[in-house]
Amino acid sequence: MARVALVTGGIRGIGAAIARALQSAGCRVAVTFSGNAEAAQAFQAETGIPPFQWDVGDFAACIGGVRQVEAVIGPIDILVNSAGIGRDSALHKMTREQWDAVISTNLNGMFNMCRAVIEGMRSRKFGRIINISSINGQRGQFRPDELCHRKGG
Numbered sequence: 193m194a195r196v197a198l199v200t201g202g203i204r205g206i207g208a209a210i211a212r213a214l215q216s217a218g219c220r221v222a223v224t225f226s227g228n229a230e231a232a233q234a235f236q237a238e239t240g241i242p243p244f245q246w247d248v249g250d251f252a253a254c255i256g257g258v259r260q261v262e263a264v265i266g267p268i269d270i271l272v273n274s275a276g277i278g279r280d281s282a283l284h285k286m287t288r289e290q291w292d293a294v295i296s297t298n299l300n301g302m303f304n305m306c307r308a309v310i311e312g313m314r315s316r317k318f319g320r321i322i323n324i325s326s327i328n329g330q331r332g333q334f335r336p337d338e339l340c341h342r343k344g345g
């Protein structure tokens with residue numbers, strides 16, 4: 193039987209490529225997006241994959257959204273957390289709003305979505321969760337040689 197996959201941030205970029213690949217591999221796929229309704233419509237018209245809109249940073253929206261998705265394509269076997277944003281900046285320039293936006297989407301979003309699917313996966317004794325991260329989360333964006341040399345030195 194076809195596996196059911198949900199890809200967050202799946203109407204564009206890396207998420208869209210993953211959604212297409214899962215569809216080609218025989219999965220029933222749904223995707224989420226946050227606000228780009230035009231791109232969502234275009235993606236659905238091209239692929240037939242249904243898009244659902246909610247903010248992954250909103251816990252209650254994730255619980256309700258997953259319920260909605262499951263009512264349409266069935267219980268989720270595979271979750272790909274690809275929704276993410278970048279607001280990269282040096283610490284002395286970063287605003288509290290930028291920090292909060294990244295933590296809400298990239299970190300809380302991952303927890304919220306995993307939490308929304310995990311009980312179903314455990315009770316069905318099958319589940320796969322793939323979290324898309326970034327090398328910038330481990331290494332930072334400044335190159336070490338930029339950190340070790342003074343300007344003009």
Ligand SMILES: NC(=O)c1ccc[n+]([C@@H]2O[C@H](COP(=O)([O-])OP(=O)(O)OC[C@H]3O[C@@H](n4cnc5c(N)ncnc54)[C@H](OP(=O)(O)O)[C@@H]3O)[C@@H](O)[C@H]2O)c1
Nearest residue numbers: 201204205206225226227228247248274275276297325326
């Ligand atoms: N691109 C890179 O070079 C790169 C490198 C390293 C890691 N990554 C990571 O890979 C993932 C995908 O990157 P990408 O470049 O493919 O991204 P992208 O093209 O900018 O697409 C991001 C997707 O996430 C959705 N999204 C953003 N905030 C959301 C929220 N709060 N709730 C729900 N959906 C939200 C967007 O929705 P809308 O379409 O409605 O805006 C969009 O569909 C991200 O987690 C990113 O950090 C990317």
